[in-house]
Amino acid sequence: MKKKGEGPSIKYYELSVKEVLHINASLSDKVDVGNAHTLKYKNSQKLSFQGITPGHEDFVLPKTDIEGFPENEREIFFPYLVGDEFLSGKDSERYILDFGKRNIIEAQKYSKAFSYIQDNILPDREKAARDDDGNTRSHHEGFLKKWWQLSYRRDSMQESLNELPQYIACSRVTTRPIFFFVNSKVKPGDALQVFSFSDLYSFGVLQSSAHYNWFHAKCSNMKSDPRYTSQSIFETFPWPQAPTTSQIESIAEAARYLCLLRENYIKEDGSSLRKMYKTLDLPGANPLKEAHKNLDKAVTKAYGFSPTKDILGQLLELNEEVYQKIKNGKDATPPGLPGSYTEEKARRNVEPLGSDIG
Template sequence: DPTHQVTIYRYLNPRAAVWPEADYIVSNPPFIGTKKVLEMLGCKYVEVLRETYSSLPATIDYVMYWWEKCALLVKSKEVYAFGLITTNSIRQIENRKIIQGHTNSNNLMNLFFAIADHPWVDQGANVRIAMTGLKQGKAEGRAGIIINESKNNNPDENEDDLQIEWKIGKIYDDLKVGIDTTKVIKLSANYGLCSQGCKLVQRRRRKGEDWEQGFLLRAGTAKKYGFGIRTDNIIRPYITGDDITGLFRNSFVIDFHGLTREEAATTHSEAYQRILEQVKPFRDQNNMPRRRDYWWLFGAPAERMRESVQKLSQYIVTSEVAKHRVFVFTDSQTLADGSTFIFAFDDPYFLGVLSSQIHVSWSLTAGGTLEDRPRYNNSVCFDPFPFPDPTDTQKQTIRELGERLDSHRKRVQATHPEVTITGMYNLLEKLRKGEPLNDKDKAFNQKALVSTLKQIHDELDRAVFAAYGWEPTLTDEQILENLVTLNAQRAEEERNGLIRWLRPDYQSPGETYVQPTLEGITTETETAIIPAEQQPFPKTLKEQLSAIRDLFRTQSGEWTAAQVTAHFKGANRKQKVILDCLESLEDLGILLSHAENGVQYWYLPT
């Protein structure tokens, strides 16, 4: 077809461009994300680009080649500083590695300016961009966060009205000032329990085209193909990110996972022919041999996901990209799409913790963004996240609230299928901010029962704060500080052999898990003498450790956990927290301890 012919270029002697000499660089490189680079620049150009810059990951955005080149010029002192306007996905994991390589402690360079997310217009389209500046030397930077943006009503001006909050300090590679969440450590306790869903890899749907094609089926077609009758599990329910946040499509998928081409053709000949006709022609053009040769299988079958949920009755799923971070249960027979992340838990306790303010705040800070929507990533949002160590009573409370949360939303949507999760949480956001509701909001609230949803979330947040032993009045920044400190403590525990497996039967079968004993908190033989002037117990974990350390430095002798607790105002509810602090200080070598008649005593080393 002459209308679909494209020009194919040959690149002779491809090499890195030599830039003219300059003192400063200010640039606006092309906004091309890693997923569109092949489509927009062509396979051959991308191939020689990656060969020329072979030291860089193949999965970075196009603008990061400019960023790397500018940073190398600053490092070699050929350029004093640079400032670039880039895609706001610069904060995503692969792109962030380029920044890390130049701003770590071994390099005398620092980010002196950053805005992580800013509105922009690219070829007439509204997009989101980031601004970064890097220079020689070590100094504090200036990072801006847009806290309000509104359209300018003046027809003579194109700019929006933006309100920017500026923070001064060390700018980390996530382009933020404050708590550094980029240096946390992945915990073995979380390993293998969060993964991305399946990626079908078939022809993209054109605008206005029906989504039912290739592997994807509507409910009626799935029934014709034997869903509900056949026992081979080839036709399965399918859930996407849009199904979670928007209107549920009730879609199904043809899944020949684990079958050879011959087995697929004989097991379900009708489904096989559909894939042969609708998927194979597209896959024949794929550059990856596995996807081209195994065209009847998903492009990314999500082996880890399948294995982790195999013995569960249900599992948790969230949309990779969403305005609101929401977690829901889905049946284990349902396959999750690559636009989601799954969590291999069937216990509502884990849905409760994931849905809490503590984890949502963490994920919004640690994860990246796509345009203006937060993006979840298992390697930074889940793998390093330290779960609480609750009592059985606390765990049961969170479990019941997690079940209530999931059931409430499902009940509302079953009664009113037009109600979406996004709609519910848009209104929940208004209620939390105390904004006035108009008549439309009030009517929606009565239908979607969002006030009840808020009540469940409020109770859940209080329960999860209690499980951590933290005050529910902590700010988001204090939450992050506590989590970073707790992550370091858990990582130290794991180095010493204590791993708090989240699903020990799956992650470490055969290993006996011993819950750390709580010696020294409540025994008949120890007496806690309340001092004349009790000190207030700090809110953040870092301050708590410092306060207990300073107590030992100013007061001689040996102390039990109960005696330390008695020194602080209102700390009776914090006995577990104080014991954790004492054990952490011991792990760090600041304190020593010994047991006598079943009571644990801590003291400063001489």
């Protein structure tokens, strides 16, 4: 301890030196993907969506309540699940009441369901449309105009999923995106990010470490947890541009093995996706870790990337390359199974979650 009258204390610091190729705007040596281009492919359609926002809790009912509605009205009730139920393995017996795009006269034909909405939801929407001073709240006034309909039905998402036997989804707010197939009979809640693909190749690319790293570099945060957004992540992420048939099928086969591995552990051991993936943070041999490693090898090969170089740097270079192709009117390969692929090996389905729903 320094005594009175003594000179100032001397502190010693040991500095480390690290050679880097560059320093980005955040004063980090990591690849900065902040300026990655949005890739607007020719004639492409939106393929990534946020799930449905009901807007009122009474749009969602337990299955036991649905049984009280007439048989001819049950066509407007749909199985409804959110991310936590898929990942934790919880059973859900909830259904969502969706009049679709029906106008008020068409909706009224479902007399019991319409009366239910009129009694339980209309009063709250009328109240929300005005503040305490009687002034209009424009946001809620819009909901009041179509009070019998869901607040955000995501019409474009539902139309995109109509022709698919299954779709891919993951939780929107997550530190580790875990992708899974969902039966198209199931309506996704807004806690899910939805992708209108039904094939194993697309699943493999989305579940790869290439996409995982891009997600973490580009995601926005909700509180402290990373959040998946279509605009910043999916629409900037470049897909393999010239995968061969063999490479496509290698990804599909690795994806199929991963799906079946997860499915078997869930069925045999009563595990859940969330519990299963927590083991990746532990040391030691792990069949799930090996399955992901094999998938990553197949995806890296399809990209034509070097496994020894930084994955983000290579993706950023590809983003620029694809952007320039699009800008100059040249063909670029959009997300999903390439249109030139005609075989069935990458299209075969695995059993999606919710497949037991009638």
